[in-house]
Amino acid sequence: MERIASSIIYVGTGVVITLELLLGGMCISIILGLLMSVLRYNGICRCFINAVISVIRGTPVILQLSFIYFTIPGLLGIKLTTIGAGVIAFGFNSSAYVAEILRAGIESIPKGQFEAARTLEIPTSHMWRDIILPQVVRNILPAMMGEVIALLKETALIATIGGMDLMRRSQTLAAERFEYFMPLCIAGAYYYCLVLFIEFIGRKIERSEKYAKGV
16 A cells, blocks of 8 residues: 555656646647637738648647757757747647637627627727627637647657656656556546546536526
8 A cells, every 4th residue: 555655646746747738838829829810810821820720730749749849949049848848839739729719719709790899990909808709718618628638638748758747757657666557547547637627627617607698
């Protein structure tokens, strides 16, 4: 029991790095995804944005992570930590999917609302902030929760460049003890608990949105 407890604690210390990658990646993905979706809807740099999204979605996450960690420092002379490279890579990758989710959400809004806002001469920034985006967020919430969960599981790839997250710690423990079953089960249990927590938060937000609308 003592050995199992020590294993749970050792692997569990990787939760901090996993959450750092998740939260940092989500911040970048939401900002970039929102920017790309709004610009594309307004016809600004549409071809370029479509090309960027196509490339991101058409190449593996591990390739993008390796490119940012091993290639960018040599090209730009910038030294990146494993966490920094992971946050950039995961955020950049997720932004393409967030942009597509937001595109679908924006297109679900009746065009009459855009036309009414222009007729009433509501400033564009206020139209997006106060009228369009609140409705979009309600419409895309389930899809966004799915993207958060997908991003959480993708953070395990940081182990390939030495990041000591949940996955890497379980691999290290397995290599030390020549026993893979228990360490990997512990890591899997941590990931599963995090996914359940994200789903719980998502359901709470959905219920609060329904309550606010009187459903």
